[in-house]
Amino acid sequence: MAEMRIPFFKPSIDDSDIEAVAESLRSGWLTSGPNVKELERELAEYCGATYVNAVNSATAALHLALCAWDIGPGDEVIAPVYTFSATANVVIHTGATPVLVDVRDSDANIDPEAIERAITPRTKVIIPVDFAGEPCQMDAILDIAQRHRLKVLTDAAHSVGSDYRGKPVGSMGDATAFSFYATKNMTTGEGGALATNDQALSDRARVLTLHGITKDGWNRYAAGGTWRYDIAEFGFKDNLTDLAASLGRRQLKRLDGFNERRAQVVQRYFANLRDEEHVILPGFDEANHRAWHLFMIRIKNEQSPVQRDEVIDQLAARGIQTSVHFIPLHYFTAYQKLERWQKGDFPVAERIFEGAISLPLFPDMTDDEVDEVCHALREILHPA
Numbered sequence: 092m093a094e095m096r097i098p099f100f101k102p103s104i105d106d107s108d109i110e111a112v113a114e115s116l117r118s119g120w121l122t123s124g125p126n127v128k129e130l131e132r133e134l135a136e137y138c139g140a141t142y143v144n145a146v147n148s149a150t151a152a153l154h155l156a157l158c159a160w161d162i163g164p165g166d167e168v169i170a171p172v173y174t175f176s177a178t179a180n181v182v183i184h185t186g187a188t189p190v191l192v193d194v195r196d197s198d199a200n201i202d203p204e205a206i207e208r209a210i211t212p213r214t215k216v217i218i219p220v221d222f223a224g225e226p227c228q229m230d231a232i233l234d235i236a237q238r239h240r241l242k243v244l245t246d247a248a249h250s251v252g253s254d255y256r257g258k259p260v261g262s263m264g265d266a267t268a269f270s271f272y273a274t275k276n277m278t279t280g281e282g283g284a285l286a287t288n289d290q291a292l293s294d295r296a297r298v299l300t301l302h303g304i305t306k307d308g309w310n311r312y313a314a315g316g317t318w319r320y321d322i323a324e325f326g327f328k329d330n331l332t333d334l335a336a337s338l339g340r341r342q343l344k345r346l347d348g349f350n351e352r353r354a355q356v357v358q359r360y361f362a363n364l365r366d367e368e369h370v371i372l373p374g375f376d377e378a379n380h381r382a383w384h385l386f387m388i389r390i391k392n393e394q395s396p397v398q399r400d401e402v403i404d405q406l407a408a409r410g411i412q413t414s415v416h417f418i419p420l421h422y423f424t425a426y427q428k429l430e431r432w433q434k435g436d437f438p439v440a441e442r443i444f445e446g447a448i449s450l451p452l453f454p455d456m457t458d459d460e461v462d463e464v465c466h467a468l469r470e471i472l473h474p475a
Contacts, residue, residue, distance in 0.1 A: 096410035097464060100274045103349060103454045108341045115337035123301075126336035131284070133343055134269075138251070138261025140286035142293035145336060146300055149248040149270035149283035151329035153218070154181040156244050156266045156285055158327075159295040162187050162215055169209050170218040170246075171201040172419045172432075173440040178220055178246050179420055190214070191420060193437045197374040198222065199387070202439070203231035210235075216242045221250035221260060223385035223416070224276070225375050229255050229263050236264075244268065248283075251276055252350045252382035261286040271335075276349055276382050277342035279335035299326040352454040353383040356461055360386055360450065363465035369395040369472045371446065385416055389446035390472075397472055399446050405471045411464055414449045 115126055127145050135143040146152050162168065164186040170179050172191040182189040192205035199222040206217055217236055219227035227245070236243045243264035247253075251269050253260045261267045266289070271282035287293055298305060303326030331339075342349075364370055371389040375381050390399040397405070403413050419440045421432035434441065450464055 093408050093410040095412050097412065097451050097456075097460050098453075099412040099414050099449070099451050100453045101455055102273055102278055103345070108338055111337045111341045112334055115334050118333075120333040122332050123330045123336075124333040126333040126340060127331050130331075130336040130339050130343070133340060134261075134284055135286065137259070137343060137346075138267070138269075138286055139259040140261045140267070141288040142286070142290060144285040144293055144296050144300065145331040145339075146283050146285060146329045147281060147331050147335075148177075148272070148329075149246065149268045150177040150181060151300075151327070152266075152268035152283045152285035153178065153244065153246060154184060155296040155299050155327070155329060156268070156287075156292065157181060157185045157187070157216065158299055159292050160216070160242060165213060166215045167211060167213040168216040168218060169206055169214060171220050171222075171440075172421055172437045173199055173222065173417055173443065174220045174246065174420065175248070175417055176420060176423065176425075177248075178218055179426075182218075187215070188213070191432060191437070193439045194222070194443070195228075196439050196443065198225045198376070199440075199443055200225060200227045201232075203228055203235060206232065206235055210239055210241075214239065214241060216244055218244050218246055220246040220248075221253065223373065223387055224249045224253055224382045225373075226250060226253050226255035226260055226379050226381070229258075233264060242266075248272075248275070249384035250382055252346050254380035256378050262288075265289060266292060271339055271342075276353070276384055277339065277346045279331065279339035279342070282331050282335045282339060298323055300329045302326045302328060349454045350382040352456075353452060354381075356452055356454075356456050357383045357386055359458055359461045360465065363462065364388070364468070367469065367472065369397075370468075383452065385449045386452045387416060387447055387449045389443060390448065392446050395472060396474060399448060402468070402471055403448060406464075406467060409467050411467055412451065415444075415447050416449050417444070417447075419444055 131143040166187040168182040169190045173194045179189040245267040248270035250260045266287040269284045271279040303322045303324045305321045
């Protein structure tokens with residue numbers, strides 16, 4: 092195995108990030124505390140939401156929203172088949188039924204027409220997923236939701252910092268889930284947030300976040316707090332630590348810069364690969380501002396002399412790390428056991444997957460590294 096010279100992703104951590112975490116350690120607040128509260132306030136201002144609940148993952152944010160809406164057995168939730176498993180797993184965990192639909196070939200985002208066809212009297216929620224940072228077609232989705240009286244819970248794990256037609260992701264629909272996982276555009280190591288303009292949703296999600304306790308740890312141990320608390324309902328353990336939030340606050344301040352550099356890397360990829368005959372480049376809507384989380388190309392397997400899997404292997408042999416986003420959910424064993432879908436049910440997602448490769452993309456990536464990836468890709472696709 093060749094030495095990895097160009098990683099798929101490398102987090103952008105500087106001395107100010109390290110000092111912020113060190114200050115949190117010195118403060119004595121290790122679990123949820125003042126940094127969590129400030130991160131929630133700053134993120135709400137950034138994304139245009141009235142309320143933000145910081146939690147330990149985007150998965151938790153999605154799950155908490157569904158639980159706060161009392162989604163459960165007998166209910167159906169529509170989600171794209173082309174997404175990370177967490178999007179639909181949380182539906183399973185509530186006891187509700189995930190209804191998977193196909194995506195658009197242009198951007199791998201959920202197809203509004205497929206949503207419309209999938210609605211039944213049992214449908215309660217739509218979960219659009221902003222694939223690779225590209226916002227979904229929210230005007231059409233919100234129109235569908237309004238006509239059918241459905242909730243819209245956006246999975247924005249890839250799209251913190253994106254705008255849809257001038258509106259920040261996080262300000263639209265009923266709720267939005269963000270991810271701050273290590274590979275995301277900003278990170279808390281592990282973490283996420285639920286953004287909403289609905290106070291009732293935010294309040295109930297906050298109770299569910301910490302065991303169903305009516306007063307969280309921050310309030311209990313603050314000046315004027317009390318040791319008395321009640322368990323209002325059976326909740327979970329989804330809170331974010333102050334250590335993580337201290338890093339997140341610093342990362343949020345640098346997020347626009349991170350996203351600007353990502354866009355520059357993407358522009359260089361486009362310039363290098365625009366005329367590559369064996370590759371389909373990612374589509375995007377120029378009316379949106381996209382925070383590029385992934386740069387996914389597609390190998391034209393039907394005409395390329397080298398197939399997708401071999402391209403990945405040959406790039407790895409040259410020390411270039413890549414990934415594949417995503418394996419369609421109905422290909423997984425757990426979903427096959429539900430006996431509801433089979434190969435061929437989602438032709439667009441399946442076609443995208445067969446050629447998909449996510450190339451390295453991170454803010455500290457140099458122009459020379461981008462050029463090296465592209466040069467290697469061209470050599471592999473045009474063997475002598």
